[in-house]
Amino acid sequence: MSSLKIGKKIKGKRRERELTQEELANMLGVSKAAVSKWENDESFPDITMLPQIARLFHITMDELFDYTLEYKPMVIVNEYQFGFALDDVDRRILDHGTVKLCEICKYSRLVGENMEDVWGVRVQFVSTEENFPYILQKYIKPGALIDGISVRLADGKAVMDDKPNKHFVCSEKVWEYNIKDRKYLCQMLKELREMGLSDEDDV
Numbered sequence: 223m224s225s226l227k228i229g230k231k232i233k234g235k236r237r238e239r240e241l242t243q244e245e246l247a248n249m250l251g252v253s254k255a256a257v258s259k260w261e262n263d264e265s266f267p268d269i270t271m272l273p274q275i276a277r278l279f280h281i282t283m284d285e286l287f288d289y290t291l292e293y294k295p296m297v298i299v300n301e302y303q304f305g306f307a308l309d310d311v312d313r314r315i316l317d318h319g320t321v322k323l324c325e326i327c328k329y330s331r332l333v334g335e336n337m338e339d340v341w342g343v344r345v346q347f348v349s350t351e352e353n354f355p356y357i358l359q360k361y362i363k364p365g366a367l368i369d370g371i372s373v374r375l376a377d378g379k380a381v382m383d384d385k386p387n388k389h390f391v392c393s394e395k396v397w398e399y400n401i402k403d404r405k406y407l408c409q410m411l412k413e414l415r416e417m418g419l420s421d422e423d424d425v
Contacts (some may be wrong), residue, residue, distance in 0.1 A: 227288040228272075233261040235279040249278060296376050302354040302389070304370030308343045313367075315361040319349025335418070355389045357398045364393045367419045392419055 236246050236257075243257045250257075250271065259265040267275060276286045302319070305328055323346035330337050351357060355370070362368060369390045374381040386398035390410065394417065399406040414420040 228266055228286060229260045229263045231286055231288050232267075232275065232279075233259070235281065236261075239279070250274065268346050285360055298374050298376045298381055299350050300352070300354070300372045301371055301375055302349045302351075302372045304347045304354075304358065304389075304391075305344060306347065306350075306366075306368045308345065309340075310363050310366035311358070312361040312363070315358060316347075318351050318357055319347050322346045326330065355391050355398060358391050359393065359396050362391055362393050365419075367392045367414070390414070392417070 232246075236243070237383055241249075243261070244254045247254045247257045254272075256267075272283065272286060275333055276283050279286075302411050325344055326341065328339050328341050329339050329344060339420070349357075358368065367390060369388070371385050372389060374383065374385060374387070384402070386400055388399055388401050390397040394415075397406075397410045397413075399410065401407075411420065
């Protein structure tokens with residue numbers, strides 16, 4: 223009739239108290255037949271009677287319904303979003319996520335010792351693989367610098383915390399920081415200039 227286990231709970235508690243169906247019926251002001259139907263799941267007690275039954279057996283309403291709250295730890299997933307030119311990576315990186323956008327455009331890249339504008343295929347790439355920036359590092363070509371962001375999601379909703387959400391990747395190193403951390407940003411920009419990967423004051 224239903225997946226509710228009220229009848230089974232009432233029967234078990236009645237036996238614990240060593241009560242007959244008739245004795246329980248008299249205590250609740252109902253017929254013995256009514257108690258029998260409850261215990262055999264042929265009917266349920268009137269909803270107004272449930273608190274009285276719970277008090278009689280010294281249990282909570284949740285226990286009467288045989289309800290237990292299942293604890294499910296919150297699972298947080300990092301969704302990484304990177305934009306890069308295909309000429310700057312080994313194509314095998316495409317096996318680690320999904321291309322959301324692909325376009326032919328002009329972008330700046332290091333040619334020799336100078337930054338030059340070139341035409342090429344650029345993609346917007348999304349991955350939820352753990353530590354994706356370090357996976358990307360294995361496939362990025364020397365001299366290339368790729369930046370991206372990450373969004374921490376729990377049950378599809380963004381989680382706002384102090385974890386890294388901005389990422390810069392080159393073949394030599396990965397930088398990860400929270401965009402609110404200006405001190406780390408300044409240190410990273412200094413390193414990028416020293417490595418010849420940027421001549422800008424900001425990224």
